[in-house]
Amino acid sequence: MIEIRVTDIPSRGLEISDRLSLSALNARMAEAPDNDVIFTEEPRFSIKITPEIAGAEVKGQISTAYQQPCGVCLEPLREELSQELQITLKAKSGRPGVDRATSATEWEDDIGIIYFNGEHIDLEEILQENLILAINPFSPREHNCPGIPAEHQESTEQKNPTLGDLIKNAQR
Numbered sequence: 001m002i003e004i005r006v007t008d009i010p011s012r013g014l015e016i017s018d019r020l021s022l023s024a025l026n027a028r029m030a031e032a033p034d035n036d037v038i039f040t041e042e043p044r045f046s047i048k049i050t051p052e053i054a055g056a057e058v059k060g061q062i063s064t065a066y067q068q069p070c071g072v073c074l075e076p077l078r079e080e081l082s083q084e085l086q087i088t089l090k091a092k093s094g095r096p097g098v099d100r101a102t103s104a105t106e107w108e109d110d111i112g113i114i115y116f117n118g119e120h121i122d123l124e125e126i127l128q129e130n131l132i133l134a135i136n137p138f139s140p141r142e143h144n145c146p147g148i149p150a151e152h153q154e155s156t157e158q159k160n161p162t163l164g165d166l167i168k169n170a171q172r
Contacts, residue, residue: 001122001124002016002018002020002122002123002124002127003120003121003122003123004049004120004121004123005119005120006051006055006056006089006091006116006119006120006121007119009049009050009051009056010051011051013048013049013050013051014048014049015046015047015048015049016045016046016047016048016049016123017044017045017046017047018044018045019042019043019044019045020042020043020045020062020124020127020128021042021124022039022041022042022043024124024128025039025043025128025131026038026039028128028132029132036068036069037066037067037068037135038066038067038068039064039065039066039067039131040064040065040066040067040078041064041065042064043062043063043064043127043131044062044063044064045060045061045062045063045085045127046060046061047059047060047061047062047085047123048060052088054090054091055088055089055090055091055116056088056089056121057086057087057088057089058085058086058087058088058089058123058126059085059086059087060084060085061082061083061084061085062082062083062085062127062130062131063080063081063082063083064081064131065078065079065080065081066078066079066081066135067079068135068136070145071138072145073145075145079136081131081134081135083130083131083134085127085130086112087112087113087114087126087130088112088113088114089114089116089121090113090114090115090116091115091116091117092115092116092117114126130164132163133162133163133164133167134162134163134164135162135163136161136162137162137163137166
């Protein structure tokens, strides 16, 4: 667990370079039924957390590698993953429904904004989610896959969107 206390972030910001637990990330992936993605390298991250009014901003990068079967021949393929991070951490203010009235849409999470209660935030969970959303939900294809005729090899090399891309596009 990589937990920070928002009120302890210095005004100049806080820089953290570390690794996430590979076993914890794979355990989280295993919670999904029929998951065929296995992370093969401990994710490395380097971030800077800057305090903002009622929250903080996280910027940096995270990288790892994972294995996923070819979508045609099922041969295991190793994929590199490097993700730029830009996340806003925003405190939920007051006690909704007790201290003030709320609207139904007030607590909906926006892409890139993570709402939190209290003063502590678990960054490991947030970083894991960023990696998981960056994985291509469509199985990749082996470059010289025996299940794809040679004349169709070139057309299969186009980039499929990630789950994060699909979510962003759905909100437009």
